[in-house]
Amino acid sequence: MLPESKIIGGDARSRAMLLSALYIAQEQYGWLSPEAIQRVADRLNLRPGQVYSTASFYTMFRMQPQGQYRIQVCEGLSCYLVGGAEPFLDHLIKTLNIQPGETTPDGKFTLEVVQCLAACDYAPAIKVNDELYGDITFERLDELLAELAAK
Numbered sequence: 707m708l709p710e711s712k713i714i715g716g717d718a719r720s721r722a723m724l725l726s727a728l729y730i731a732q733e734q735y736g737w738l739s740p741e742a743i744q745r746v747a748d749r750l751n752l753r754p755g756q757v758y759s760t761a762s763f764y765t766m767f768r769m770q771p772q773g774q775y776r777i778q779v780c781e782g783l784s785c786y787l788v789g790g791a792e793p794f795l796d797h798l799i800k801t802l803n804i805q806p807g808e809t810t811p812d813g814k815f816t817l818e819v820v821q822c823l824a825a826c827d828y829a830p831a832i833k834v835n836d837e838l839y840g841d842i843t844f845e846r847l848d849e850l851l852a853e854l855a856a857k
């Protein structure tokens with residue numbers, strides 16, 4: 707019988723550090739490119755396929771190139787109950803001319819739909835990169851888009 711490290715790949719310490727290493731790599735590269743996956747695998751003595759399968763399991767990891775501003779629209783229950791996601795999502799789709807999961811051609815905005823931003827008290831909520839915006843309105847959303855587009 708093979709020891710566990712031969713079956714799964716890497717030792718227990720490497721596997722324990724994997725999520726933190728992926729998070730750091732994502733911060734450095736902006737997304738988990740094949741190069742980033744390979745570097746994490748090399749550093750932790752894990753197989754690239756093992757690193758990729760772990761990264762792709764978690765929604766917090768970005769497996770595709772992202773725009774400068776990643777806009778997440780919440781379609782969770784609390785936001786839904788206050789009329790949230792669909793109208794804002796439709797507005798963003800029309801304004802940015804992209805669908806969820808896409809990035810604007812200028813690389814400025816990526817649009818995503820998520821289930822909950824852990825800001826239910828402030829529904830409807832959206833998130834731009836690491837910044838949370840609660841009690842969002844169409845006016846505030848348009849102001850925000852204009853501010854970000856001007857940067």
Ligand code: FES
Nearest residue numbers: 780782785823825
């Ligand atoms: S359901 Fe929208 S923030 Fe929780």
